[in-house]
Structure formats: C-alpha cells, structure tokens
Amino acid sequence: MTKTKKGPVFTEIALEIFKLGGLLVNEGDLMGSPYGITSARWKIMGAIVRAGKPLTVPQIAKTMGLTRQAVQRLVDVMYADGVLAFQTNPEHKRAKLIKLSEVGEEIYGKLDKKQVDWAQTCSIHLTKQELDTTLSVLKKMADMFDH
Amino acid sequence: MTKTKKGPVFTEIALEIFKLGGLLVNEGDLMGSPYGITSARWKIMGAIVRAGKPLTVPQIAKTMGLTRQAVQRLVDVMYADGVLAFQTNPEHKRAKLIKLSEVGEEIYGKLDKKQVDWAQTCSIHLTKQELDTTLSVLKKMADMFDH
DNA sequence: ATAACATTGGTAATATGTTGTCATTATGAC
C-alpha cells in the first residue's frame, strides 16, 4: 500500500489555481478600471507599498515571482503614465529605485480601500482556520517550486 | 468591533495564487517539453480526457475558465500539430467536437504518468486534511467569482 | 589594477490570454 489519495487532490488544487488566477485577474481589473489600473499594474504598486520603501526592478520581480523583463516593461509604461517615479539609487548607479508618484499614491490609496472591503466580503463564508490552512499550503507549494 | 482578521489572509491567498500560477505553468512546461507540449496545451488535452468524451471549443473553455477565443486558438494550432482531431457533431453542424488524435493520446498517456508521480511527490509534506481544506476553499473562491 | 563574473537595462520573438467585432449557424417564441 504505497498509494495515497493525496496526489489527485494536489492535482485538483493545481487546476483550481489556474482557474482562480484568471478569475482574480478579472476581479482586479474590474476594481482598477475606474483608475486606469490593471491587475498587473496594481500588483507592481502593491509590491512597492508592501515593501515600505522604493525597490529596484529586479527586487519587484523577485517579490512577485515574475521575470525582471516583465516587470521592467510594466514599470516603463507606468512611469510614462505618471503613476510611478524614479529615484537615484545611492548604492547602485544602474539600478534605479522605483516608487509611487504622488498620483500613484493617491490612486493606490483608493484601490487599497476598495480591496480591503472586497477581501472582507469575500471571506465571509470562510472560517479563519480554513483561510489559514489554505495560505499555509499555498506557501509551502510556492516554496517547493521557487528554485 | 466589525473587523475580522480574515480579509488580510484572503488577500495574501490571492497574491499567493498569482505567484503559484506562474510557478505551476513552469512546472508543466518543464514536464511537457520533451513532447513539445506546453502547460496551456496540456490543460486542453486534460479537459477533454477528464470529460471522458469529445468536447466543443466552448465546452472546453467553460471547463477551464478561459474564453472560447483563447481555446479556439490553441485548438487550431494543436490540430495543425497533429495532437488533436476533429469529429463532426451530430447535434450541431457548426460546433465540431474535439478529441485527442492517436499521437495526442500517446503523448497524453506519458504526460499523465509523469504528472501522477509529480503530484504524489509534491504532496508528501502535506496532510490529506490540509489538501482537502485547501481544495474546498479554492473551489468556494472560484464559485464566488464565476459569474 | 585587472580580469572574470554577475547584475541590470534594453530589445525582440514568441506564447498565452482578454476584449471587441463580424458573419454564420442554431435555437426558440410566436
């Protein structure tokens, strides 16, 4: 009896993550559309805000699990759109630090307020324990593949 | 006291799902690369196999949570590559039924074997209960946004 | 200091996915 029933469940989880990824992008796009912000751009802003300090492009990429090229592209268009600002990096001449512009800060504030309400509403029918377990499992999964 | 601590955890879960989505695509691409199959194409094949019968493009899209256009594009190239085959639909002249070709069946068989081992290995450090709870939460989340 | 190596930015090609639009074919109400 080497078989377990865990493998198939793991597979179902993977498929559900694929589906949910798309659905969550939709949700984010909807919430951000009044401000011209897409899910991808919102996540860039979030990575910077959550870090509590300006970040370089590779640092943002690392945080989000994306390639630096993908982040670079977004950062460039978001700078052009005026929601991000650059700051010279005292420790590195080439790698500029990225922060939110004043406009970006304002937009992010409104988005974040919306998002907090959204998350609270979404979690009404889920228990704290269920959510904690889920987050713990997802983190373990990410660690498993993160290298 | 209207505040709960569930919202922030829900938000963390959403961010983890974004990251895991990318990591899982990588895993699938790696496993499929010996057969020229990417994650996206593998999932199309999986949707058909798991249905147990040929499906139309919109049916595949519905199953996977994608738009029919995205699926149509993949189905067309996979037909050109010879891994999918068409079958006239007795109940609908316009919507052809899609099934795996013989080559597709053979490739899928090998992929599936690999994937079963992979899922079992991945779930070693997770309990059945953790996995069940996680799947349940993810499904509830998907239902929440599925309309 | 210099040489080897790693990091960063930039660019291009490709894959995946969305929205929007149009024409065609099915379906259903009457």
Add this chain to the structure above:
DNA sequence: GTCATAATGACAACATATTACCAATGTTAT
C-alpha cells in the same frame, strides 16, 4: 415557417508574460 436571439467561428488589437540575447555597469578574486 418566420423572426428575434443566442451560440459559434474567425479575426484583429491589445495586455501580460516568458525566453533569449546583447550591451553596459558593478562586484569580486587575485
């Protein structure tokens, strides 16, 4: 049967992401 409506396929424009490559800049070992 006819007409309004829905579903399907086809196509285009765009957004997001990857890999691959090159040039420029930093870092480290010697």
